[in-house]
Amino acid sequence: MLKIIVCIKQVPDTSEIKINPQTNTLIRDGVPSIINPFDKNALEEAIKIKEKIPSEISVITMGPPQAQEALKESLAMGADNAYLLSDRNFAGADTWATSYTLAKAIEKIGHFDLIILGKQAIDGDTAQVGPELAEQLNIPQITYVKKLDLVMEEPAKIIAERLLEDCTETVECRLPVLITVTKEINEPRHPSLKGVLKAKKAVIPAWNKESIFCDDDKIGLNGSFTQVMKIFTPPVRTERETLSGTPEEMSKILVQKLKERKII
Amino acid sequence: MDFNLTPDQELIINAAKEVCLGEFSKRSKETGESSAFPKENVKLMAEMGMAGIPFPEEYGGLGSDFLTWTVIGEEISHACATTGTIFGAHMLACYPIFIFGTEEQKKKFLTPLAKGEALGAFGLTEPNAGSDASAVQTYAAKDGDHYILNGTKLFITNAGAAGIYVVITKTARDKGARGMTAFIVEKDTPGFKIGKNEKKMAFPGLPNCELIFEDCRIPKENMLLSEGKGFRVAMQTLDVGRIGIGIGSCGLARAAFEEALKYSKVRKQFGVPISSFQAVQFMLANMATEIEAAKLLVLKAASLKDSNGKFEKFAAMAKVYASEMCMRVTNQAVQIHGGYGYTKEYAVERYFREAKLFDIVEGTSEIQRGVIANHILKES
Ligand SMILES: Cc1cc2nc3c(=O)[nH]c(=O)nc-3n(C[C@H](O)[C@H](O)[C@H](O)COP(=O)(O)OP(=O)(O)OC[C@H]3O[C@@H](n4cnc5c(N)ncnc54)[C@H](O)[C@@H]3O)c2cc1C
Numbered sequence: 143m144l145k146i147i148v149c150i151k152q153v154p155d156t157s158e159i160k161i162n163p164q165t166n167t168l169i170r171d172g173v174p175s176i177i178n179p180f181d182k183n184a185l186e187e188a189i190k191i192k193e194k195i196p197s198e199i200s201v202i203t204m205g206p207p208q209a210q211e212a213l214k215e216s217l218a219m220g221a222d223n224a225y226l227l228s229d230r231n232f233a234g235a236d237t238w239a240t241s242y243t244l245a246k247a248i249e250k251i252g253h254f255d256l257i258i259l260g261k262q263a264i265d266g267d268t269a270q271v272g273p274e275l276a277e278q279l280n281i282p283q284i285t286y287v288k289k290l291d292l293v294m295e296e297p298a299k300i301i302a303e304r305l306l307e308d309c310t311e312t313v314e315c316r317l318p319v320l321i322t323v324t325k326e327i328n329e330p331r332h333p334s335l336k337g338v339l340k341a342k343k344a345v346i347p348a349w350n351k352e353s354i355f356c357d358d359d360k361i362g363l364n365g366s367f368t369q370v371m372k373i374f375t376p377p378v379r380t381e382r383e384t385l386s387g388t389p390e391e392m393s394k395i396l397v398q399k400l401k402e403r404k405i406i
Numbered sequence: 407m408d409f410n411l412t413p414d415q416e417l418i419i420n421a422a423k424e425v426c427l428g429e430f431s432k433r434s435k436e437t438g439e440s441s442a443f444p445k446e447n448v449k450l451m452a453e454m455g456m457a458g459i460p461f462p463e464e465y466g467g468l469g470s471d472f473l474t475w476t477v478i479g480e481e482i483s484h485a486c487a488t489t490g491t492i493f494g495a496h497m498l499a500c501y502p503i504f505i506f507g508t509e510e511q512k513k514k515f516l517t518p519l520a521k522g523e524a525l526g527a528f529g530l531t532e533p534n535a536g537s538d539a540s541a542v543q544t545y546a547a548k549d550g551d552h553y554i555l556n557g558t559k560l561f562i563t564n565a566g567a568a569g570i571y572v573v574i575t576k577t578a579r580d581k582g583a584r585g586m587t588a589f590i591v592e593k594d595t596p597g598f599k600i601g602k603n604e605k606k607m608a609f610p611g612l613p614n615c616e617l618i619f620e621d622c623r624i625p626k627e628n629m630l631l632s633e634g635k636g637f638r639v640a641m642q643t644l645d646v647g648r649i650g651i652g653i654g655s656c657g658l659a660r661a662a663f664e665e666a667l668k669y670s671k672v673r674k675q676f677g678v679p680i681s682s683f684q685a686v687q688f689m690l691a692n693m694a695t696e697i698e699a700a701k702l703l704v705l706k707a708a709s710l711k712d713s714n715g716k717f718e719k720f721a722a723m724a725k726v727y728a729s730e731m732c733m734r735v736t737n738q739a740v741q742i743h744g745g746y747g748y749t750k751e752y753a754v755e756r757y758f759r760e761a762k763l764f765d766i767v768e769g770t771s772e773i774q775r776g777v778i779a780n781h782i783l784k785e786s
Contacts, residue, residue: 218421332428335455335468338421339414 144197144292146188147257148221149244149275150181152205152212153265161375177212180260182219182330183323187290188258189220190328195294198222200251204232204243210346217341218333225251229350234363237266241274243361246354248279255298257320261286272322282319288326409705415474418459422478425454430485437488438756441610443567447489452522456482457496461504465512466521472646476653476708480701483657487760488611490657492525494650495563499526499572502588502643506631515570515590524569528647529559529617530640537773539574539640540583544619546575551626553577553589555619558601563767565615566600569593573617574640577633586636590628597622608759645718647768648725649711652704655732655764656697662732662739662757663693669752670742686742693735700728719781726774729764736761 154173162169177185188199201216203209204227213224227247235243248254257279262269269285276283288310289303297316304311305324333341351361359365385392400406411419430437430447437444451457459475461467475497483490496519503516518524535541544557555575562571571591578585591598601616630639667690670681680686704724710717736758740747747754765771 332425332450332454333421334453335418335421335459335470337455338417339468342414342417 144191144195144256144294145254146191146197146199147248147251147254148181148185148188148199148201148216149257149259149271150185150201150203150212150216151178151260151263151265152176152203152209153178153263156264175208175211177215178260178263178265179330180262180264180323180325182260183325183327184258184260185216185219185221186328186330187323188256189331191256191290191292192220195292200225202227202244202247202251204228204235204240204247207348210348213346214341214344215333217344217346218337219331220337224344224346226346226348227350227354228348229361231351231358231362231364234366234369235361236366236368237268237270237274238367239361239363239365241271241278242365243354243356244271244275245278246356247349248275250349250354255317256300257281257318259320259322261322261324269322272320276320279320282315283321284313284315284319285322287321287323290321290323290327409473409702409709411473411477415470415477418468418470418474419477419481422454422456423481425450426481426485430482430489434486434488435753437486437611438608438753438760439610443613444486444489444492444611445567447486448492448525448567451482451489451493455522456493457522457525458500458516458520461500461516461520465504466517466519468520471712472649473705473708473712476649476704479650479653480657480660483654484661485657487654487658487661487757488609490654491609491612491763492564492567494647494654495528496526496568497650498528498563498643498647499568499570501646502528502572502630502639503590505642506588506635506639507590510627511590511630519570525564525567527562527564527568527571528643529562529565529571529573531561532557532559537770540586540637542574542576542586544573544575545579546577546587546589546624548577548626549623552623553587553626553629555589555591555597555622555624557619559617560601561604561614562617563612563614565617566603566613571617572630572639572643573619574636577636581634583637584634586640587633588630588636588639589624590630591622591624595622595624607762608756609763644768645721646711648721648774649704649707649717651764651768652700652707652721652724652728655728655761656701656704658757658761658764659693659697659700659728659732659735662736662754662761663690663697665752665754665757666690666693666739666742669746673744680742689738689742693738696731696735700724700731703727719778722769722774722777722781725769726765726771726778729761730771732761732764 152175155176158173160169191197199221200223201221202225203212207228217224259272273283284302286305287302288305291301293299299316302313385395455468458467459470460472463469482493500519519526546553546555573589573591575587576585577587597620599618601618604614670686671679673680707717707720707724739754740758743752743754746752
C-alpha cells in the first residue's frame with residue numbers, strides 16, 4: 143500500500159480580501175477561510191493516484207483549531223486520515239519552523255512513499271515550505287510538478303514534468319520523494335455528498351508540540367529565522383510614460399532611462 | 407409545518423449547491439441550447455452521490471430523505487433545468503423499484519441506479535395513452551417464465567442514456583387499468599430499441615424518445631409487484647414525480663426571477679432604472695411571492711411523504727401550482743427584459759420556453775386539478 147502524505151494550509155479566501163487603507167493591513171475579519179488552492183491540487187493528485195494504485199492518504203495541517211474545517215473538507219474529498227497540528231507555541235512560525243513542525247508530525251505518522259504539497263500558499267506566496275520539508279526529512283524533492291506518473295515496478299519511481307518559466311523538464315526519481323504541484327496538474331473534485339457526511343462524523347486527532355516531540359526552540363516565533371516586520375501596499379505611482387517606435391528604438395530609450403535613474 | 411433542516415441535511419445540500427453553482431450554472435447556456443446530452447453533468451451527479459439521495463445506504467443510496475432530494479432538485483433546476491429534469495426523471499425509475507421491488511430487484515436494479523452507475527427512465531406514455539394512462543397498448547404476453555413485450559412508448563425522458571427502464575404494459579387487454587403490469591427492462595435486452603427523438607420547443611439536449619419493443623423477452627423476475635398492478639405502480643410513481651416537477655418549476659422560476667431583478671436595476675429608461683417603476687416592482691413582488699408560495703407547497707408534499715403522511719393531494723397541488731407559477735414568472739421575466747427578453751441574448755427567452763414543459767408533463771394541469779378534486783370530494 144502506497145502511503146501518501148499531503149500537507150495543506152488553510153488560508154483566507156483572497157478573492158474576498160480587502161485592505162484597510164489607513165493601516166495598510168489585510169482585513170481578515172469575516173473573510174472566509176479556504177484550503178489553499180494549490181494544496182487542493184496536491185490532494186486531488188493523491189486521490190487520483192489512489193484511484194489507480196492502492197494507497198492511504200493522510201492529510202496534515204498546522205494551524206489554529208478552526209483549521210479542522212480544511213481537514214474535514216479533505217476527508218470529504220477522499221483523504222483517509224487527517225491530523226491537525228495545533229499549539230499556541232506553533233504560532234508565528236516562518237517557513238523553516240513550519241517545515242520543522244510538519245517534519246516532526248510526518249516522523250510520528252511513520253512510513254511514507256510520497257509527500258505532496260501545493261507549490262505555494264496564496265497568502266504568503268513563499269513556495270518554501272515544500273523544499274524545506276524535503277530538506278528536514280532528507281529526501282529528494284521535485285517542485286512545480288504539472289504532470290505525474292508513478293511506475294510501481296521495483297524500484298518504484300515517479301516521472302514528473304516540471305513547469306518551468308520557458309520550458310518543461312521531465313524528472314525521474316525513486317520513492318520516497320516530495321513534490322510540489324502547480325494548478326495545471328489537475329482539476330480538484332468537489333466533495334461528494336457521502337464524503338461530507340463521513341467527514342462530519344470523523345474525529346480528527348489534534349497534536350501539540352509534545353505529541354510530536356518538538357524542540358521548543360525550533361517551533362513558532364522562537365524557531366523562526368525570519369520575522370515579518372511590516373506588511374504594506376506599495377503606494378500607487380501615477381507617473382507613467384509610454385514609449386513608441388520600433389522595438390529596437392524603444393529598448394534603447396528604455397535602457398537609457400533606466401541608467402539615468404541608476405536602476406541598472 | 408416545520409422545514410428546519412438538520413445539520414446533516416444542510417451539509418449535504420450545501421455540498422450539492424457548490425456543484426450546482428460551480429459546474430452546472432457555469433455551462434447552463436450551452437447545456438440548455440445544445441442538442442447533446444449533458445453527459446458531464448450526469449456523471450458529476452453520479453460521482454457526487456446525487457443519484458440516490460433518499461434511498462438506504464444498503465442499496466447504494468445516501469440514506470437521506472425526500473425533503474433533501476427535493477431541496478437539491480431545486481438547486482439543480484435553478485442552475486440548469488435540463489439537468490434538473492434528468493435528475494427528476496431518474497427518480498421515476500428508482501422510486502417504483504424501491505417501493506414495489508423485491509429484495510432481489512432492489513439489489514440488482516436500485517443499487518446501480520442509486521449509485522449513479524445507471525441512469526433511470528420511466529415509460530408510460532404511448533401515442534394513444536397520454537392523460538389516459540389506462541389506454542396503454544404495449545402488450546406483455548406471458549410465455550412460461552418470460553413475458554414477451556410488443557409496442558411503442560414515446561416522449562420517454564432519458565431514453566437511450568438510461569440503462570434501466572420501468573415500463574408500464576398491458577397483460578390483459580380487456581381489463582383497462584386492472585390489466586396493467588410494470589416491468590423493469592434493461593437497456594441491452596434483445597428486442598428493445600430506442601426510436602425517434604422528439605424535436606421540442608425547448609430542452610434540445612434532453613432525450614425524449616420512443617421505446618420500441620419487438621418480441622422483447624423479459625424474465626418474470628423483472629415484473630414489479632404483480633400482474634395487474636401496473637396502474638398502481640404508475641400512479642404512485644407519478645405522485646412522487648409531481649414533487650419533482652413542482653420543485654423543478656421552483657428552481658427554474660427562481661433563475662428567471664433573479665435575471666429579471668438584476669436586469670431591472672441596470673436597465674435605464676426615462677433616466678431611471680426600470681426597477682423604480684411601480685409596475686415593474688409589482689411584477690417583481692408577485693414573482694418573489696409566488697415562488698415562495700409554490701416552494702412551500704412542494705416542501706410540504708415532500709415533508710409529508712417523509713413522515714408517511716397522505717401527501718398525494720399536496721403533490722398534485724404543488725405540481726399544478728408550481729408549474730403554472732413558473733409559466734407566469736418566466737413570462738414576466740421576459741416582460742421585464744422588454745424586447746431584449748425576446749432575443750436569444752438573454753437566458754429568460756429560453757426559460758420561458760422551458761417552463762411550458764412543466765404544466766404538461768407527468769399529468770397536465772387539467773389532470774392535476776382532477777386529482778385534487780377527487781381527493782377533496784372523497785374527503786368531504
Ligand atoms: C418533454 C416531455 C417529456 C416527457 N417525459 C415522459 C416520460 O419520461 N415518461 C412518460 O411516460 N411520459 C413522458 N411524457 C409524456 C407526458 O407525460 C404526456 O405528454 C402528458 O401526460 C400528456 O399526455 P398527452 O401528451 O397525450 O396529452 P393528452 O392526454 O392528449 O391531452 C391533451 C389535452 O387534453 C387535456 N385532457 C386530456 N384528458 C383530459 C380530461 N380527462 N379532462 C380534462 N382535460 C383532459 C389535457 O389536459 C391536455 O390539455 C413526456 C412529455 C414531454 C413533452
